[in-house]
Structure formats: C-alpha cells, structure tokens
Amino acid sequence: GSWFAVSEESSAHPAFKQHILKLGEGGTQLALKKLAPVRLVKNAFFEQVDEAENRGASVEELLKLLGRGRAKLGIFEGDLKNGELEIGQVSATIQEIIPVKTIMENLISDYKSAVKGISAEERFNF
Structure with a gap:
C-alpha cells in the first residue's frame, strides 16, 4: 500500500x-497500539503519541490526542x-514517485524473479 500512497x-x-522519499531506515514506528496499531512517520504528532503511550495513557486519552481528521490533515492537507502520517516500513526503500502502472510492472517482475527456478511441487508444498 505504501508504494500506491506515494x-x-x-x-x-x-x-x-x-x-x-526522504525517510530512511527507522523513520517510522508502530504506534497507537491500544486503538488500532498503525505505523507512523516520526514527526511532532508521533512524539506526542509516543510520550502518551510510554506513560501509559488510557484509550480515552489517546482518542482525544488523535482527535478527528488527523490523518487527513497530514496525508491529504500536507501538515507534516x-x-x-501513516506509511509502511517499506517507505525507507521508496526513492521516487512513479505511476501505478510502473509499480504493478515492478511487482510482477519481482514475483517472476522470485519464483523462477522453483518447481511447481515446491511452490505449493506447505
């Protein structure tokens, strides 16, 4: 999903x-575990969440901190x-903004490379 988001x-x-595109390894972290675990970019909002979670904030406190429209504010309105700012761990590998067509071609190519040389029996032998 992260590739498609960018x-x-x-x-x-x-x-x-x-x-x-500027995120490196460790630029995101799992947060809001009491509500719905989500991987967030480490920004000022994340720091507030992290501090609250570390001191044992209740679900109600976390909900108040999250408020309404916080993801929209960051992802769609650009308040960094x-x-x-929700994004997956793979974000550290994203180096450019590319079309969905290219993302799909890359996924298919990577899949074909991964299964090349694996026999049919091995592919489906659970």
Missing part, C-alpha cells in the same frame, strides 16, 4: 509524498508536523 496517481498531498 504514486503519481495518489491523492496524497505532494508535501507528504516528498517527505516519504501535526498530521498523522
């Missing part, structure tokens, strides 16, 4: 997409400081 066709804000 694709040319994605409706995510250009500032969000550009920010993702206060927004909830």
Whole structure:
C-alpha cells in the first residue's frame, strides 16, 4: 500500500509524498497500539503519541490526542508536523514517485524473479 500512497496517481498531498522519499531506515514506528496499531512517520504528532503511550495513557486519552481528521490533515492537507502520517516500513526503500502502472510492472517482475527456478511441487508444498 505504501508504494500506491506515494504514486503519481495518489491523492496524497505532494508535501507528504516528498517527505516519504526522504525517510530512511527507522523513520517510522508502530504506534497507537491500544486503538488500532498503525505505523507512523516520526514527526511532532508521533512524539506526542509516543510520550502518551510510554506513560501509559488510557484509550480515552489517546482518542482525544488523535482527535478527528488527523490523518487527513497530514496525508491529504500536507501538515507534516501535526498530521498523522501513516506509511509502511517499506517507505525507507521508496526513492521516487512513479505511476501505478510502473509499480504493478515492478511487482510482477519481482514475483517472476522470485519464483523462477522453483518447481511447481515446491511452490505449493506447505
């Protein structure tokens, strides 16, 4: 999903997409585990969440901190400081904004490379 979130066709804000390109290894972390575990970019909002979770904040406190529209604020409106910036761990490998067609071609190519040389029996032998 992360590749598609930063694709040319994605409706995510250009500032969000550009920010993702700059993330390195460890630029995201799993957070909001009491609500619904999500991987967040480490920004000012993440720091607030991390501090709250580390001190044992209740579900109610976390919900209040999250508020309404926090993901929209970050991903679609481009507020990189206060927004909830959700993205997968693979984001550290994303180096460019490319079309969905290219993403799909890359996925298919990677799949074909991975299964090349594996016999049919091995592929489906669970």
